[in-house]
Amino acid sequence: MTKVIVVNGPNLGRLGVRQPDVYGRQDLETMRSLCAEWGAALGLEVEVRQTDDEAEIIGWMHQAADEKTPVVMNPAAFTHYSYGLADAAHMVIDEGLPLIEVHISNPSARDEFRKRSVISPVATGTITGMGFYGYKMALDAVAHLIAD
Structure with a gap:
C-alpha cells in the first residue's frame, strides 16, 4: 500500500467548533x-x-520529500503567506510526487486576503469549496497520478 499524508494547518484541529457555517460540523476525527x-x-x-x-508542517514536507510520500495538504492560513511552506512543498514536487492542495471552503469566495495562495502555484492541483469531499477528490487524484 502506498502511504499518503494528509496535512492540515492552523485551526483545523478546531473543526466542528470553528465557524461551522463555513467549515461544517464534522470534526478532525471524522476527517x-x-x-x-x-x-x-x-x-x-x-x-x-x-x-x-x-x-512542524514544513518538517512534514521535508519528510515527505525524503521518504517519497505523496501529500494532500490543507495549509489553512499558511496558504496566504508562508513562503517557507511553499518552498518545502516545492521539494515534494521536485521529487516527482503529487501534492494536492485542498480547502474545505472556497477561499476565493471569502475575505480578500484569502484569494491569494502561495501554495497553488507549487501544487500539482488544487481543490476548493467541496467540504470534506475535497479530501476524497484529492486522494482519488493521488491514486490516479501515482498509477501512471
Missing part, C-alpha cells in the same frame, strides 16, 4: 476516519496530521 476509509478503497495508507505550527 481521519473518512480519509482512512477513502484511502483504503484506493489502496492507499492514509495518515492525517494537523498542526498549528508552521515549522
